[in-house]
Amino acid sequence: MAIAARGRAQLTHGFDYVPAPESTDHVRIPERHDLFIGGEFVASRSNRRFVTLNPATEEPLSEVAEADQEDVERAVAAATAAFASWGALKPERRARYLFRLARLIQERSRELAVLETMDGGKPIKESRDVDLPLAAAHFFYHAGWADKLEWAFPNRRPRPLGVAGQVIPWNFPLLMLAWKVAPALACGNTVVLKPAETTPLTALRFAEICLQAELPPGVVNIVTGGPETGAALVASPGLAKVAFTGSTEVGRQIQRRLAGTGRRLTLELGGKAANIVFEDAALDQAVEGIVNGIYFNQGHVCCAGSRLLVQESIADVLLEKLKRRLGTLRLGDPLDKNTDVGAINSRAQLDKIQGLVRSGIEEGAELYQPPCPLPERGYWFPPTLFTGVASSHRIAREEIFGPVLAVLTFRTPAEAVEKANNTPYGLSAGIWTEKGSRILWMAERLRAGVVWANTYNRFDPASPFGGYKESGFGREGGLQGLLPYLELV
Numbered sequence: 001m002a003i004a005a006r007g008r009a010q011l012t013h014g015f016d017y018v019p020a021p022e023s024t025d026h027v028r029i030p031e032r033h034d035l036f037i038g039g040e041f042v043a044s045r046s047n048r049r050f051v052t053l054n055p056a057t058e059e060p061l062s063e064v065a066e067a068d069q070e071d072v073e074r075a076v077a078a079a080t081a082a083f084a085s086w087g088a089l090k091p092e093r094r095a096r097y098l099f100r101l102a103r104l105i106q107e108r109s110r111e112l113a114v115l116e117t118m119d120g121g122k123p124i125k126e127s128r129d130v131d132l133p134l135a136a137a138h139f140f141y142h143a144g145w146a147d148k149l150e151w152a153f154p155n156r157r158p159r160p161l162g163v164a165g166q167v168i169p170w171n172f173p174l175l176m177l178a179w180k181v182a183p184a185l186a187c188g189n190t191v192v193l194k195p196a197e198t199t200p201l202t203a204l205r206f207a208e209i210c211l212q213a214e215l216p217p218g219v220v221n222i223v224t225g226g227p228e229t230g231a232a233l234v235a236s237p238g239l240a241k242v243a244f245t246g247s248t249e250v251g252r253q254i255q256r257r258l259a260g261t262g263r264r265l266t267l268e269l270g271g272k273a274a275n276i277v278f279e280d281a282a283l284d285q286a287v288e289g290i291v292n293g294i295y296f297n298q299g300h301v302c303c304a305g306s307r308l309l310v311q312e313s314i315a316d317v318l319l320e321k322l323k324r325r326l327g328t329l330r331l332g333d334p335l336d337k338n339t340d341v342g343a344i345n346s347r348a349q350l351d352k353i354q355g356l357v358r359s360g361i362e363e364g365a366e367l368y369q370p371p372c373p374l375p376e377r378g379y380w381f382p383p384t385l386f387t388g389v390a391s392s393h394r395i396a397r398e399e400i401f402g403p404v405l406a407v408l409t410f411r412t413p414a415e416a417v418e419k420a421n422n423t424p425y426g427l428s429a430g431i432w433t434e435k436g437s438r439i440l441w442m443a444e445r446l447r448a449g450v451v452w453a454n455t456y457n458r459f460d461p462a463s464p465f466g467g468y469k470e471s472g473f474g475r476e477g478g479l480q481g482l483l484p485y486l487e488l489v
Contacts, residue, residue: 036207038078039217055121056343067223069232075221076238079190082218091147098143121343135178141461142186156488160188162240170196171300187485266474271427274420275305281432293456299403303428344379353402360395426468
């Protein structure tokens with residue numbers, strides 16, 4: 001069966017896919033964006049701006065204000081002023097605001113999903129079916145906690161901390177905003193948030209949602225800019241709490257900066273997760289979990305299963321199935337509903353991925369990439385896997401943050417644990433086996449904050465997420481995710 005269509009994607013088994021692009025007619029992107037401080041959009045005192053690009057086309061989307069230290073302090077002052085009334089507001093009234101924010105995110109989900117895809121490069125089906133539902137769910141979930149904090153912590157009196165400074169990454173812009181803003185507001189804190197420089201647009205659209213929800217001025221403030229803006233926010237003396245998601249290197253700098261200040265800190269940093277497949281696993285199911293674990297969101301996932309540990313006896317069979325599955329992945333226009341692998345977020349990230357892949361080849365690993373023509377414009381990298389990888393290789397040690405899988409083998413469960421834990425990171429892991437006792441034995445010994453069994457990349461607002469070692473400390477989500485935003489007296 002063949003369907004003639006311009007720009008169609010040819011699959012290896014002979015079927016053609018007609019492009020199914022998501023409409024962008026309902027999304028209006030202003031030529032310029034300002035800062036959101038004290039409940040209104042205001043110009044930056046620095047008068048500096050930067051351009052945010054569509055990584056799939058390299059076309060500019062908008063000019064965005066770059067906040068300097070004075071702008072950051074204005075935002076912190078607005079949040080401090082708002083805290084006096086927001087922190088004292090009846091919890092059930094705070095809950096109503098969070099419910100309203102959640103409903104508005106749902107109502108505007110199509111607009112937000114398209115904007116997320118245009119600004120970040122991720123496939124529209126991921127923005128639409130994963131990011132937006134989860135972002136709304138976090139606000140719904142934390143709205144439910146807002147008036148129940150005294151029951152959550154028996155015999156203690158929970159109190160909000162004050163102003164929370166929050167810095168989020170570019171891989172899940174709106175979802176990471178929800179992870180941080182929702183618990184902070186539910187606990188009675190106010191927020192100054194800095195989105196990533198390459199993906200600021202959905203955070204600024206969320207500022208519009210705050211106005212639409214009639215959130216009191218200053219409760220949420222959004223300052224845009226690059227690393228200098230983030231550093232100015234972290235250094236602000238008016239903050240009671242800092243939450244950061246990003247690279248381990250920057251996390252170290254923030255920890256040094258805040259040491260001895262008495263300010264609360266949570267860090268969710270990098271990862272190099274092991275996805276471990278035993279010989280008794282359901283292999284077809286495991287292949288889908290492996291693909292979801294590393295090629296979802298182009299591998300731009302801190303908990304990505306970027307190391308595949310497969311038991312030696314089934315390695316050949318599993319790799320044959322996996323390579324065949326890679327040949328069916330569709331790379332291309334992120335706004336096409338058929339697309340599985342979208343654009344790399346930025347030129348800088350693409351350069352990093354290409355450099356680490358070259359190191360894998362130079363160190364003797366065997367590269368495999370399915371036939372995959374790349375668009376002429378934009379930032380693209382095909383789904384990739386390496387076999388013949390040693391634990392000493394850079395591709396097995398360093399976080400690539402791209403669609404690149406390093407395959408290693410093991411013989412015994414003890415060897416699998418040793419190889420899985422042989423990393424400075426400790427964010428996540430996956431186990432594939434039919435034996436429940438083996439799942440429990442492995443999970444007890446893996447040094448990872450989140451361990452999935454016979455699935456991967458499953459998230460829920462009620463489930464805490466966070467890591468060990470160089471993957472950071474503190475938890476986001478669940479009851480445990482409330483604690484960093486509360487003082488218990």
